[in-house]
Amino acid sequence: MASALYPTDVTWHPVSPRLILVRRVGAMAVVALTAAAGCAVVAALGWPGAAAIGALVSAALLGWLWWVIGRACRSWGYAERSDDLLVRHGVLIRRLAVVPYGRMQFIDVTAGPIARRLGIATVRLHTAAAASDAGIPGLPTDEAARLRDRLAALGEARAAGL
Numbered sequence: 001m002a003s004a005l006y007p008t009d010v011t012w013h014p015v016s017p018r019l020i021l022v023r024r025v026g027a028m029a030v031v032a033l034t035a036a037a038g039c040a041v042v043a044a045l046g047w048p049g050a051a052a053i054g055a056l057v058s059a060a061l062l063g064w065l066w067w068v069i070g071r072a073c074r075s076w077g078y079a080e081r082s083d084d085l086l087v088r089h090g091v092l093i094r095r096l097a098v099v100p101y102g103r104m105q106f107i108d109v110t111a112g113p114i115a116r117r118l119g120i121a122t123v124r125l126h127t128a129a130a131a132s133d134a135g136i137p138g139l140p141t142d143e144a145a146r147l148r149d150r151l152a153a154l155g156e157a158r159a160a161g162l
Contacts, residue, residue, distance in 0.1 A: 019138025102158030
């Protein structure tokens with residue numbers, strides 16, 4: 001599928017499938033805590049049958065989130081070209097960020113506790129324009145370190161000519 005959003009002349013690298021697990025665990029925690037609070041309120045008010053309806057709504061929401069998170073995480077990809085880095089993501093609304101190596105100011109690598117446990121990290125690229133910052137979540141930690149070092153070296157080499 002060649003388009004402005006998905007150039008075919010590059011090799012796209014997907015993110016780790018472990019990103020799906022990290023995002024699903026976070027979503028399930030939020031829905032479970034919200035459902036528990038809702039059930040506590042319903043129990044305190046004494047509404048018969050409302051807890052069952054709340055449980056059904058929560059289960060439906062969890063099923064929908066499970067599917068959406070899987071699709072959204074599989075849409076992430078990145079490609080390294082000679083002068084810039086491409087980052088794409090999105091299912092309903094697709095986005096392609098093109099970050100020239102010479103415009104990168106610094107590169108962040110972050111990982112929360114669940115991501116660290118699963119061996120993945122997020123590489124975030126910062127440029128002078130805040131709107132053009134791009135990030136690649138769900139990279140295996142060794143790939144995140146390799147990409148960070150490569151982008152930093154390319155950024156320094158390209159910025160020297162400015």
